[in-house]
Amino acid sequence: MSVNRTELVAAVAERSSLTKSQADAALSALQDVLVESVSKGEAVKITGLLAVERVERAARTGRNPQTGAEIQIPAGYGVKISAGSALKKAVSNK
Incomplete structure (x- = not known):
């Protein structure tokens, strides 16, 4: 069993009192920061x-x-x- 992005966004939204769109935006921002940092060697x-x-x-x-x-x-x-x-x-x- 695995958790897909939609399920992860819903769980984060529920636990953080964010809307699903806000949780999705936060997850996207985390992904962007990870990719950018790792690509620079950080x-x-x-x-x-x-x-x-x-x-x-x-x-x-x-x-x-x-x-x-x-x-x-x-x-x-x-x-x-x-x-x-x-x-x-x-x-x-x-």
Whole structure:
């Protein structure tokens, strides 16, 4: 089971006394800030909840799974998301 955006907006609106459109705007703003910050290489930390950061990936040699031929994978960036203490506690208690 998962919570989609519509359900998340409704839950945030209910718990925060915001309208659904205000909660949706807040969620969109959070998304914009996360994307902008991570694209600049800045880490975003929401204490107790999560940390999001850009990580560098070194160039490496890989294999084509169909042919087995070696291929060169260029260096690039990825995203690392770490669970905060509140999330870890919520998962371990269930």
